[in-house]
Amino acid sequence: MSHPELAGVIVGSFDALGKAEKPHVHGTAIAIAAHARLMGTAPAAKILAIRAFGAEGSSAKATTMAIIRSVEFASLQNARVINMSFAGPADPGLARLLAAAKARGAVLIAASGNFGPKSPPQYPAADPNVIAVSATDANDKMFRASNIGPHIAVAAPGVDILLPTPGNDYRLISGTSFSAAYVSGIAALVIQRAPGLTPDAVRNILVSTAKDLGPAGRDPEFGAGLVDAYQAILAVQANAAAGGPQDASTQQVTPR
Numbered sequence: 001m002s003h004p005e006l007a008g009v010i011v012g013s014f015d016a017l018g019k020a021e022k023p024h025v026h027g028t029a030i031a032i033a034a035h036a037r038l039m040g041t042a043p044a045a046k047i048l049a050i051r052a053f054g055a056e057g058s059s060a061k062a063t064t065m066a067i068i069r070s071v072e073f074a075s076l077q078n079a080r081v082i083n084m085s086f087a088g089p090a091d092p093g094l095a096r097l098l099a100a101a102k103a104r105g106a107v108l109i110a111a112s113g114n115f116g117p118k119s120p121p122q123y124p125a126a127d128p129n130v131i132a133v134s135a136t137d138a139n140d141k142m143f144r145a146s147n148i149g150p151h152i153a154v155a156a157p158g159v160d161i162l163l164p165t166p167g168n169d170y171r172l173i174s175g176t177s178f179s180a181a182y183v184s185g186i187a188a189l190v191i192q193r194a195p196g197l198t199p200d201a202v203r204n205i206l207v208s209t210a211k212d213l214g215p216a217g218r219d220p221e222f223g224a225g226l227v228d229a230y231q232a233i234l235a236v237q238a239n240a241a242a243g244g245p246q247d248a249s250t251q252q253v254t255p256r
Helices: 025-029 064-076 092-103 176-193 199-208 229-241
Strands: 010-015 047-051 054-056 059-061 081-084 107-111 131-136 152-157 161-165 169-173
Touching: 010 064, 025 161, 025 169, 025 176, 047 064, 064 081, 064 092, 081 176, 092 107, 107 176, 107 199, 131 176, 152 176, 152 199, 176 199, 176 229, 199 229
Parallel strands: 010 047, 081 107, 107 131, 131 152
Antiparallel strands: 054 059, 161 169
């Protein structure tokens, strides 16, 4: 939380672990509001920093209860975007909580997972209330470790991304976690311009303005395509200028 890139943007925090641990590389790196040497996708966003995952070797793991407590905290704080850069098995309790969080107005975004194209769907990305994000490289090709499937909504950059890490440091890191954070940042930009948008309307904007990659139309690798922040914002502004509604069923967007 003391990293120069994140100065002034952390408005609250919650630790579901109940034990002292050093800040983790992964959690620091997915923060979307870098605004010093780097420029995050949403540099003016206000962040609730929530720790559900504890360090385990070079990785991190969490219990279902810690994740549920964390999502519940974010929802009760009226977070407009809940970024979930983790992947695991389906859980009915978490599914019910995600549905409730979406009903309260939260846009739910999750990493598809880094288990490769032959992996079964991972959760929460495969939950129908969640926007699932796969990862692309600098050439707009699919990240070789990215999970894919019919549940993928959009893709975003996720290979060799320069990111802030603990100790006021920076690293190049790859993974769908960072693709999900990228999309969370764009969702924040969209909501900033139209706070009345529903979660389904935000999804519609992200999907309808994405740049088609791979086979023509929707596909299991890229979903609707590579997210496009500029086109997403233009769609919101065009709808606002036309005096259009902001509900999910009638949201007007610019097709791509």
